[in-house]
Amino acid sequence: MYVAVKGGERAIDNAHGWLAEERRGDRDVAELSVAQIREQMALAVNRVMAEGSLYDPDLAALAIKQARGDLIEAIFLIRAYRTTLPRIGASRPVDTGAMRCDRRISATxxxxxGGQVLGPTFDYTHRLLDFLLEAGAEVPEAETDEADMVPKPRITEYLGRDGLxxxxxxxxxxxxxxxxxxxxxxxxxALRLQALTRGDEGFVLGMAYSTQRGYGRNHPFVGELRIGAVPVEMEVPELGFAIEIGEVVLTECESVNQFAGSKTxxxxxxxxxxxxxxQTERxxxxxxxxxxxxxxxxxGEENVGAPAQDAEFVLSHADNIQATGFLEHIKxxxxxxxxxxxxxxxKLRREAGAADAHAEAAE
Incomplete structure (x- = not known):
């Protein structure tokens, strides 16, 4: 038994070494730095932060590098690290109405x-490979309007004023x-929204798509989609007031859905x-x-039996770390x-064979 254990340890150590070698790749190619991942693969970094429940672009970029680009593995690393962090307090609820919007659109x-701000988006790009990126072409600087960065009113506030x-x-x-x-x-x-924001993007997307196809009777308008930085404040008991401790970039979506009403x-x-x-708008x-x-x-709506209406089904299967652990343990x-x-x-085959032989003998 001791020999088997030691042999297993050597195999695991060799597997770790091989993994490190594969992670590095061709040594004639410059190594990818954490800063490069953070700055140039920001959407992957954002997903890891969102589903890992930890806002730290540097750590998310490090996790992506360590995981060789496997985002679910990177999310697992971030969640594991998060459990080691002390909790010293809680921030005040952020005011997304005070967001400095890099992007703010309404489909309604x-x-x-406050105006539409298209911001950095793939929405209006041609889905064609840009070989200039491979050639290292100069990237033109985008023009920005400082007026776009001021806080903007919420679209739903205007509907709310008229009770709509x-x-x-x-x-x-x-x-x-x-x-x-x-x-x-x-x-x-509140608990459902927490589970959804930590949930796997692909799974949540699939559930959302199912509602648009008729399984849930849900075909909304995007009342407003805004992306930008918001300040984070924390109450300090010794001071007796809140101070700003930093800021986070958030994506917020408010959908406007079908009519509802009753006799009253x-x-x-x-x-x-x-x-x-x-920036995680999808x-x-x-x-x-x-x-x-x-x-x-x-x-007060009818449950038509759609999967997206079943909270236990959606919330129990949305978490990609739980799903990965249960799935991969079978290997x-x-x-x-x-x-x-x-x-x-x-044993069953022997019993079946014996029964057949007994039946043949009886004939």
Missing amino acids: FKDAP IEAEADSDAEPPDMTRAPMAYPADR EPAQFTRGYGLVFG KAISMALCDRALRWEEL LPHYVDFQSELELVR
């Missing part, structure tokens, strides 16, 4: 108050923290909401669609389990 109003959209419920209750307590059902909206309430639009670290929009689909009960040694199954199959 052409002349949106449901009012958001105010609550002073402290929201649950799914990083410190296990998921519990039924999950309230006039028809009005309903909301979906998404908020994610970094995820934020997907979140907003899933959020709206999961609100069917509180809005680890299961020798004893398999031998047990193998012996059972052989």
Whole structure:
């Protein structure tokens, strides 16, 4: 047994060495630095921060390098590191209305108050390979307008003034923290949104797409999508007031959904909401669609049996780290389990063969 263990240790050490060699790649090619990943692969960094629940571009870039570009592995590394960090307090809720918008668009109003800011986006690019990037062509500097960086009013505020959209419920209750307590059902909206923002982008996107195809009766308008930096403030008991401790870049999406009304309430639009670290607009929009689909009960709607309306299904399967762990554990040694199954199959075959032989003898 000792020999087997030592042999296994050597194999694992060699596997780690081989992994490091493959990570480095061709040594005639310059090594990719963490700073390069942070600055030039920002969307991958943003995804790792969002699903890893830790806002730190440098650590996210390091995780991507260590994981050889496997973003789920990088997210796993960030989550594992996050568990080692002390928690010294909580910040005040960020005010996304004070966001300095790099990008701010609305699909509901052409002349949106505060103006449309297209910002850095693939939306209007041709999906053709740009070989100038391979050749190292000069990148032109974009023109920026300082007027675009001032805080902008929310589109939904204008609908709200006329009672055309449901009012958001105010609550002073402290929201649950799914990083410190296990998921519990039924999950309230605050908990659902936490799970969605940490959830796998592809899974949340798939759930959102399913609602648009008819499984959930949800085809919204993007009332507003905004991306930019917001200040983070923290109450300091010794000072007796809040101070700004930094800022984070966020993507926020507010969707405007189908009419709702009753004999006592006039028809009005309903909301979906998404908020994610970094420029992660596909995820934020997907979140907003899933959020709206999961609100069917509180809005008095019919559950048509759509997967996106099933909170337990969506929230239990959205987390890519949980899914990866359960999926990939089956490639680890299961020798004893398999031998047990193998012996059972052989026993069943022997019994079946004996039964057939007995039947033939009886004939």
